[in-house]
Amino acid sequence: MTDTTQTVATIDSLVLEQLRLIRATQNDHTERFNRIESRLGSLEMVVAGMRRDVANMYSDVVEHNVRYDQFNSRIERIERRLELKEG
Numbered sequence: 001m002t003d004t005t006q007t008v009a010t011i012d013s014l015v016l017e018q019l020r021l022i023r024a025t026q027n028d029h030t031e032r033f034n035r036i037e038s039r040l041g042s043l044e045m046v047v048a049g050m051r052r053d054v055a056n057m058y059s060d061v062v063e064h065n066v067r068y069d070q071f072n073s074r075i076e077r078i079e080r081r082l083e084l085k086e087g
Helices: 003-081
Strands: none
Touching: none
C-alpha cells in the first residue's frame, strides 16, 4: 500500500470508530428517553388520580355544607316554634 492509501484507510477507520461511538451514545439516549417517557406516563396517571380525589373531596364538602344549611334551617324553625329565638 502507498502512504496515501494507508492514510485514507486510517482516516476511514477513525471515522467509522467515531460513527460507532455516536451510534452507541444515541442508543443510550434512546433508552433513557424511553425510561423518562414511561416515568412521565406514571406521573400523569398519579396526577389524574389526585384530581379525581380532590373532586371527590370537594363533593363531600358541598354535601356537608348542604347538610349544615338544612340543620341550621331546622334549628331556626324549632326555635321559632318554641319562641326561643330573640328578635
